[in-house]
Amino acid sequence: MGGFEIRSATPADARFMGDMLVEAANWSVSRARPRVAILDDPKVSRYIAGWPRPGDFGSVALDSHSIPIGACWARLFPPNAPGSGFVAVGVPELTLGVNPQWRAQGVGRALLKAVTRQALAAGHSRLSLSVERANFAQRLYVSEGYVTIESREASDTMVATIR
Numbered sequence: 686m687g688g689f690e691i692r693s694a695t696p697a698d699a700r701f702m703g704d705m706l707v708e709a710a711n712w713s714v715s716r717a718r719p720r721v722a723i724l725d726d727p728k729v730s731r732y733i734a735g736w737p738r739p740g741d742f743g744s745v746a747l748d749s750h751s752i753p754i755g756a757c758w759a760r761l762f763p764p765n766a767p768g769s770g771f772v773a774v775g776v777p778e779l780t781l782g783v784n785p786q787w788r789a790q791g792v793g794r795a796l797l798k799a800v801t802r803q804a805l806a807a808g809h810s811r812l813s814l815s816v817e818r819a820n821f822a823q824r825l826y827v828s829e830g831y832v833t834i835e836s837r838e839a840s841d842t843m844v845a846t847i848r
């Protein structure tokens with residue numbers, strides 16, 4: 686589909702990042718829910734609500750017309766209101782999504798690497814995420830250095846030590 690570029694996410698990207706959060710929640714087409722139902726679900730909307738909050742950072746991929754095609758970002762959660770991939774105070778948790786027509790072309794991996802660089806620049810040494818084991822995205826995470834540190838019924842919490 687041609688080339689893409691990556692830039693830091695801004696406050697104006699909130700709507701598109703919401704779209705990518707919906708893509709992440711709807712990774713399994715057989716269980717897909719409408720956008721409004723997903724973003725009304727606090728377990729999902731907590732990843733984007735109020736973007737950007739202090740400590741948030743992320744990247745957006747753009748096509749050759751500067752149209753957003755994917756996003757990855759990280760947010761810190763407190764221990765009394767943890768995200769699904771919470772591992773410790775101060776370890777940001779990732780969200781990643783790519784537009785369906787742009788998948789399997791390196792955008793997801795490039796976004797993951799971009800956010801890792803942002804995390805390092807912000808002084809972090811680890812990143813975490815939660816992924817369902819049936820989602821091939823887990824293989825991408827393994828290949829980028831993520832290891833499973835906790836398994837629940839259908840999903841794993843994974844952590845990468847970044848450098």
Ligand SMILES: CC(C)(COP(=O)(O)OP(=O)(O)OC[C@H]1O[C@@H](n2cnc3c(N)ncnc32)[C@H](O)[C@@H]1OP(=O)(O)O)[C@@H](O)C(=O)NCCC(=O)NCCS
Nearest residue numbers: 708709712781782783788789790791792793794816821822
């Ligand atoms: C998961 C996702 C972000 C990956 O982004 P992407 O741009 O498609 O991934 P990339 O092209 O960078 O590919 C990453 C790896 O996954 C592999 N891959 C890509 N599509 C695949 C598919 N349909 N099945 C199996 N493996 C696949 C690629 O082969 C690649 O590995 P390689 O570099 O060794 O070839 C994207 O597919 C997506 O948005 N999925 C829906 C949302 C989602 O599941 N988000 C994650 C929730 S935890």
